[in-house]
Amino acid sequence: MTTNHSVLDSLVSAVAVKMSSAKVWRRILEIGALTIATCISYVSIFYILMTNITKEREDLREIMRMMGLKDSAYWLSWGLLYVPYVLIIGSFLTLITTNFIFVESSFGVILLLFFLYGISMISFTFMLCALLRSPRYRGTADFFAVLFLCILGLLPLVTVLPRPLELFLCIFFPFAFSLGITETIHMENDLQGVFFSDITGDACHVLTSYVSLLLDSILYILLTLYFDKVLPDKNGLKLEPLFFLCPSYWSKGKMSPIPLDAVDKEESGRDDYIEKVPVELLGKEAIRLNKVKKIYGSKKDKTEALRDLDLDVYDGQITALLGHSGAGKTTLLNILGGMSKASGGTASIYNLQLSNTRDLHEIQKKIGFCPQFDVKFDYLTVKENLELFSRIKGIAPRDVKSEVEKVISDLNMQSNEAMEADELSGGQRRRLTLAIALLGSPEVLLLDEPTAGIDPFSRHQVWSILKEHKADRVTLFSTQFMDEADILADRKAVLSNGRLKCVGSSLFLKRKWGIGYHLRMQVSPSCNPDAITSIIQEHVSSAKLSTRNVEDLTFTLPFDKMDSFPDLFLHLDQRVGQTS
Template identity: 30%
Template sequence: MFSLDYRVLGFGTPDEVDAWLFENPMRCPGALHFQDINATQLTYGIQTNSTPVARRGTYEDPTFKFQIPLQVAAEREMARLIIGDPNFSWTVGFKEFAHPATETFSTIAQAGPTFFLAIAMFGFVFQISALVTEKELKLRQAMSIMGLYESSYWLSWLTWEAFLTLLSALFTVLFGMMFQFDFFLNNNFGILFLLFFLFQLNMLSFAFMISTFVTKAASATTVGFAIFIIGFLTQLVTTFGFPYSTSYQKYYRTIWSLFPPNVFAQALNILGKATATPEDKGISWNQRGTCQSFETDCVITVDDIYKWLISTFFVWFILAIYFDNIIPNVNGVRKSVFYFLMPSYWTGKGGGKMQEGGLCSFFGSNRSADDATPTDEDVLTEQNLVKGQAASNEVDPGIAVQVRGLRKTYPGSFSMGCCKCRTTKPFHSVKGLWVNLEKDQLFCLLGPNGAGKTTTISCLTGITPITGGDALIYGHSVRSTAGMSNIRRMIGVCPQFDILWDALTAKEHMELFASIKGLPPSTIKLVAEQSLAQVKLSQAANVRAGSYSGGMKRRLSVAIALIGDPKLVFLDEPTTGMDPITRRHVWDIIEEAKKGRAIVLTTHSMEEADILSDRIAIMAKGKLRCIGTSIRLKSKFGTGYIANVNFTGNGHTQSPNINSNTEAPVNPNIESVKWFFKERLDVDPKEESRTFLTFVIPHQKEPLLTRFFGELQDREREFGISDIQLGLTTLEEVFLNIAKQAELESSTAEGTLVTLNLSSGASIQIPKGARFVGIPGTETDEHPRGVMVEVYWDQDDNGSLCISGHSDETPVPANVELGRPPSLSRRASRGRGGPVGYIIDPNQVPTTR
């Protein structure tokens, strides 16, 4: 027996050997048992330790490590004994008998799916991110408004990405062959290329479908990598045989195969085993539809996997289009779940025009509580005209847009906070708008922020779904999908905020939207150049829009709105951010563009509205407050006429001995003119200097003006007058008066108060928009009804009303009625900022101050 300490031990019987081995485990690798020893026969047995021993990180095989060497050594010594030659020796070698290859492990089959999935996932994450970015930045919305078909949008994405996918699949196979991988060299090139192409194409349509559920680009990247991790885990499961074996039911394989990485992993598993050993020749093109000889449990072939990838591609692509239509976007627009069953969706006809006296949602729609009869006679006349035409289903041929009771309500919300629930009431953005917009005219829609202007435009262009009512644009209803599709082909839109691609140049923008508008390809380049020249962007035509200034971006947006000769153009604050010279130039462009089309303009510039508009409508708090020409609004809602009287020189001669620091003497001519206006018209100057006077004359004095100014003109030399100018009050004053009245009504109804700081240092609470306010606690024997002030309002940077000052305190006339807002009748008369002031009706104040 041979021990590990290189000693040879001798024992009398095999039992003694076994006893020693039990007492000394793992100390002896083997023993020889000699039975018959004579000159002609030697009989022996070999006993070895079959326990594998780890040495230097590998396990030693007892057969080859000790048993065979021991046998060779024993027989060599016996041969030397028999022949009597102590130097006798021979060489014994070991060779494995020929048998079929036993190596079945394939590195490509086991590890390949992970790396090849990673190749596809780079494009997958980018595709989701790019699609969602276009949606988040409203770039797709801008193209849709200008008439882009949904089919064109998706096909353009599919065409470009499919081309990139084809290149990716081609280079993947070529690089695999270049690096001499048997997987790529032995398997048929067409099989490999088609597999990689179909898989990446499948992931493309899967990305389209996933993008419809994601609204933020940052979330899209996270979702993309999450799907990559899921695909990695499911591929590991697939590599170990689930569910592609006869051990699993077919419906398991059906569900499992819907996820593209799973069938892709199985295909790699089959192709990898086909090239696992040097003797394997791979799979040829003709063998793709048959089970291979090495597959003992074949349930799916490479050809079956191709069919799965092709069919699921169409499944994901169709679902992407379907979900894109039925899932509400950020503006809440969506189609019916069964929209594809409607004939109008496929034909583009039906449901788009008013038929058989149908008034869409005019009759039978839910009426808002705020949809009350207007108080302004012009608004009421317009409303009755539109209602009459709607009832008879007749629209004047000269009408481009007819708005029929348009309403938009944003629903309230419910949220749960810490220990309490919070709810918000529905917000009525547009409350029953009835108006006609004529062809060849510019209709200006004015109003403070939150009045409903942009919401109205959004409803008319299909950005926001309307809650009630309807609108016809050249006979097509905005409520129907087919109607809106027809409308968008004939409109141009300059949105309130620029929607541009930072990476595209101005010329590329124009060519893109010219293509969307359907211009002939041969004229697109020329039209783009002419449009950019019109807005003075020719020199910056090849500069990326991301580097433009705010004014340049607005000019580009105006050019985009006018391209393609649209019949109706919406310009939402188009000149914001422009310098005066450029703004005047754009005004000329807009004025020229009125020919042959209708234009809807919103702006915060009263000068712009006054110059460009044929008709003006002012909205406030979702309602149409007034409508008419600029002159009509000024004469009706302005405080009256403005008279400017200029005097010759300074109107006096200064004595040489008067010190320059001495206050200049009063001009007697100015005092005479002030007395003349006070005596004849009972008005005081609004502005006064040593060279001019400005008076505001109420409309009530209009019958006296002809005689008054005739007499004043006759006495020009006597009064030292050089010039007399008479005009209506500005449109800005009309706007502020309308906005103040709307704010007053709203504040009165809701109980909204703002603080007015008086000159005396005290403060009172007044409803927003109140003009004349009585001050509580100022009643005295001299002024038994107290005193009042006129509050001056202006617009802040956000377009909201704010207090700009107030007049001096004057006694409250005896015939003036004092009152508080009804919503405050049950409240305490004192608020946080002081007592609540009295509201005075401006019509009761005899003199405009």
């Protein structure tokens, strides 16, 4: 076939026709609207999840962590709780889009894309929660994070990016999701759709989106676990940024033992307010503290909660911590429980260092801890709370039922075991917290005012339980009840302003501090207190009238006059009715 025109002339004379941009912009708007709609659909999960994690008390999580709960298990439990919601929302979005937008594509391809997007959003939420410890900043962060991510998801629609930059931006899950959506709509416009058989060929961007969303989820989870360890909690507990490079994180530390006479030398210079330890207790030190310090605040405005504290607590004994509010009792127990970190000095439990991460995990397996606050999940019953914490502590599943029943019986909680925790009274909640501490028969009991708010009958039950099992463990507890310390404790340590003032038995402390026996007498209003005082001082010359009321008198009698007590009491019996 021949013509009078050359092919070259025809090509040169060809005129380019500008296509209407309406269809292009309509497609951009469709993809943008779908991306934003997906973001909004999942943002409810984002908000609810972050709110619920924030609501859960940080101190409750620290207690569970101390009992053996791993950080990975904690976040996994939250993830498993919300994965069904992701699947439901993803299925709903897939059902709509495959009927109106992705009519040519496979249902499974679209569902997987939505599902991976939801999983990556959950992981991203975890990372934000670990990064932003303060609840007051989380609301603002939520808003700007969602706004930023939605805008970023629209980026592939308005510009063509270099492939390396595109892959880099895939670390942000909305961008990775938008890549897959954009590719799917392009395939739909060609009336091909996307199937699993295509994602390694023509629809390779969909595969890139799948892989990126999966890797994003893994990255966010790893960052969550990292931030959880290196960012300080409210107790200031954290690891060094490069903790994973430290040998002590992966292996047990070698502790140089404190010489047995080291503390004795320190104690000998304290005006003899430290009672000498019986020879049979030497070598049975379960808890050892040497020059332990705890400082809060900055250098300009610091508070010393503990100051060079030296103390030994012995196996098979109950030791009481006494002191005014703010003396350092709770701080010391928190350090020993691993909820707070000492600012200086050394502390060990059964020769395991609290400063060593692996040793601390071993220590926490041995500890039953009863903090000042109540440990409970409000919407679980007493029995369910105990069963949950039994499993967290690592008690064998076959033994959980018997262990829970034993603790309930010991603390006389049978009538409350079916009640939800938020329905319990203050004393009942305190008993529940103590019951959780006693689960698994721990070797070390750390109790911070365990009987506060408990009725007298239940308090005596608690005393009986602690005394019954004291030979099998070491018990350190704080209290503001002098009678409780007197009845329970073999040794008492008195703290004041973070310093150890004295340690010893009740008899030793009372002698050192000049405290004696108290003689209380019920008298009639017409009695003559001076006459009664004279009678008592005939037998005990150093007796003092310490309290004087209308109906009773109280005298303090020194310990070193115990031999005079029989004659005194005989004389008083003979004079009953004569002076009152």
